[in-house]
Amino acid sequence: MKKLLIPFIVGVMALGASSCQKCAECDNCPFGISGDFCVDDYNSKDDYDAALANAKAAGCDCTEKLKGK
Secondary structure, three states, X not given: XXXXXXXXXXXXXXXXXXXXXXXXXXXXXXXXXXXXXEHHHOOOHXXXXXXXXXXXXXXXXXXXXXXXX
16 A cells, blocks of 8 residues: 555645746836746746846846746
């Protein structure tokens, strides 16, 4: 029974982690646009990182988090 329990728990954890996406919530932007930036909204992680870096450089207060789909 123990041999089956560990793979089941690992599988459930992997499935739970795949249902979350990495996002950044940006507030207090000087240009008046605030919102969420999520990796799934961009063609690649590099595009997401660039958009997030641009928002931070513009003065936005951004916090990264995991968000359920």
